[in-house]
Amino acid sequence: MMPSSTSYFPRSYADSRARFLAEAERLGAPAHSYAIDALGSEGEALATDVALIGAPDAQRLLIMTSATHGVEGFCGAGCQFSLMDDAAMLKRARQAGVALLLVHAVNPYGYSWIARTDEGNVDLNRNAQPFDGQPLPENPGYGELHPLLLPPEWPPSDENQRDLARYVAQHGQAAFAQAVSRGQYTHADGLFYGGDRPTASLSNLRRILEEHASRYAHIGWIDVHTGLGPRGHGEKIYAGRRNDTEVARARQWWGADVAVPYQGSSASVDITGHLAGLTYQACPSSAPTLMALEYGTVPFDDIVLALRGRNWLRAHPEAPDALRRDILQTTQDAFYCHAYDWHGMVLAQSRVAVLQALCGLQASE
Template sequence: MTTSQDTERYFSSTYAEARERFLNAARRHTDQIDSYPVDATGAQGEALSTDVAMIAPPNARRLLILTSATHGAEGHCGSGCQVALLDDAPMLARAAESGVALLLIHAVNPYGFSWGSRTNEDNIDLNRNAQAFGAQPLPVNADYADVHDWLVPSEWPPTPQNERAIAEYIERHGVQRFRSAVSSGQYTHAGGLFYGGQAQSRSLRTVSHVLRTQAASFADISWIDYHTGLGPQGHGEKIFAGRRNEQEVDRARQWWGADIAVPFAGTSASVDVTGQLASTIYTCCPESRPTLMAMEYGTQPFEAVVGALRGEAWLRAHPDAPTDVATALRRRVRDAFYCDHDVWKGMVLGQSRVAVLQALCGLSAT
């Protein structure tokens, strides 16, 4: 049973604290730790880095990857799950006995984790950024252009006219089309929401390098990418994160259960997106057999989360905003992606442990 003392040990209030806890926990199990700095400064003036720990028994042929803070502000959750696993002796022993190596990538987006932003230092959504830039056309989200000016208003708080325009759009086109317009990803408005960028970000290149150098030799790879912000509070939706391949979907169902959600089939709280971080496995580890899942924990209703992201986007465009306004907007983003109370944290840890155990069992059976 998870106690209040456990959640205090595992979950951190800042990126700097989370990084220290992760590194200290990882050093107890391995000396295979690498750090990849980001050329930006954290909210507390700290250096920023993606840290990678490999825990590999001899002759391991199977690999479980756990990633946190793909969306920076969601890193409180993912980091907590990674640190908890590093403190879980029975689970670590089971992995070793099963010949499964663990690759923990902490703070994929350290800038966003530190500053309380979902996106990175260039406002890029790293889960929309894994595209073949220059090799093929980028996805087109024509609907986003229709709502961008309302989503990122010229003044804050938004005017009643602004809010009415959004309500009228939803009334005309429906909630689902609005959600898709907002969150499926866009590549045209650099200051907007869910912006996928015009080139692969430094963070994505870092993850690709780690996969090529540390993961590509494994025959079977499972990947759990931790996220927050969609669905009922505390519920962990298991979202299939692979390509449109029925064999991969069936394998994910066998491992994680029939309730695994499939965005392209319309059974997920998430809209169907491309450019997800986990899709880098196909180019970086082409000889491996992947089984991919995003663990998405609910926090607040979709409208509240979008409202927080709108405030953050406005703040990026107005860096001279009064301190009290900036602080309130950043706090709102934090609350949208991290529920800082024991019940939610306990639910997160319990569901994470089950998902990790299921992945180990699935890998062991291959």
């Protein structure tokens, strides 16, 4: 009897981590753990775990990462567990000469605590900056919005909601999305904060790439995300540098509908500091083809409201238990649809993307 799609999606970070390590052991795949100092919501140790599946002499590597944005790990881990249970696809990878590097819980803190950010409120997909004394990217529009996005009380007052609606009416929805989500480096308690130094989890990921990926001549990467776009649709978002050759290769692998944020063709705004860019420093001799697979959940305004509530809760640990539970559930619901149809759509598109990547890697010279 075939397992249902829903059976692959975990209940919590702790459940997900135990399952990942057990699946790696079942497959005989070497597993390695990269811990951070913070503890999880159940008092559990937190770590990014990796499993390397495939022949030791493979020259091509496909990476799949989950939980770059913490709470999005419910979906990403489900994609990883489905792949680990897919004997036909694992056989196809071996035949193609491709090893699989599965990276479970890039941001274990956010996964455990139902947050998009890490223990320092940093968005890891805005954190891969040089931090070498050069000016960080500016986002002046965010400063104007910050007091409105993080009001003193939650739920926000009617006046607060009217002020935000007035901003959108004056500047437009696109400008609002840019100001909120592009990333900012000025308000450490704010939304989409990129940090002032590399985070522990980002440093762990760099080490993972150096230790497990740098020897491969060709690398494909699928970083699983949730939130933006129509419910259940997996938008394929180019995640590499501004390079027409790499964009063309990504579209050759995954299709002409690969969206390119810097060309304005994606539901995602054009960001800097995205973590897939670590490949260029950690694996300088490799040819990378990088893609984020972004599954839609709820409308953008609902996502922003959920993130605002989660940041408010971070700033107000004294919040009543009922309000805390409501905010955490709203956050989880914004980035993970616990529904059979959504699960099926997610896994079907993930499997296609993996197969396309294997074909692309196999054809690489």
